[in-house]
Amino acid sequence: MLRFVFAWFLASLVFTPARIECAPQHDHASAPLDRMGTVHFDTSCSPEVRDEFDLAGATLHSFGYRKSAQLFTDVLSNDPSCSMAEWGIAMSHYRQLWDPPTKDDLRIGLEAAQEGLSMGPKTQRERDYLGAFRVSIKMLAQKVTASAPNDMRPRWSRCTVGIRRTAKLPSFMPCP
Numbered sequence: 001m002l003r004f005v006f007a008w009f010l011a012s013l014v015f016t017p018a019r020i021e022c023a024p025q026h027d028h029a030s031a032p033l034d035r036m037g038t039v040h041f042d043t044s045c046s047p048e049v050r051d052e053f054d055l056a057g058a059t060l061h062s063f064g065y066r067k068s069a070q071l072f073t074d075v076l077s078n079d080p081s082c083s084m085a086e087w088g089i090a091m092s093h094y095r096q097l098w099d100p101p102t103k104d105d106l107r108i109g110l111e112a113a114q115e116g117l118s119m120g121p122k123t124q125r126e127r128d129y130l131g132a133f134r135v136s137i138k139m140l141a142q143k144v145t146a147s148a149p150n151d152m153r154p155r156w157s158r159c160t161v162g163i164r165r166t167a168k169l170p171s172f173m174p175c176p
Helices: 002-015 046-063 067-080 083-092 103-118 124-147 153-167
Strands: none
Touching: 046 067, 046 083, 067 083, 083 103, 083 124, 103 124
């Protein structure tokens, strides 16, 4: 048994790259429309872009971040007064479940939220969504800058320790 464990350990050292990093951006390929489900988000955007906006929202909620950013951009080009499209663009750059936001993600998200607010959202709900996102991103940007610019490794390290404890993985075993 000890030989097997030792052999497995040596094999993992040989076949594991010396430096493992997270992907620069996590993005799931967009699911087929019939498998994505539906989302309806009431907005003050023009009725002509309602279906486009809902598709962009469904894509965002299906973790298709790049595709949803493009779809929200298309909504904005078809209805330049749709401030919630800017909210969607901002949300497409905030993938907190998958990887830490980069400085560029934070900058793009903040700019999109501020642009959406400057467009004069037509409802209080839309102002609240954009304002809340802007405040959240500003606070996150301050934390990232204060700890170490563009370095969220301590947070991910704590996450990895938690996963190891929960799964009872030995420290030499790669984290899932």
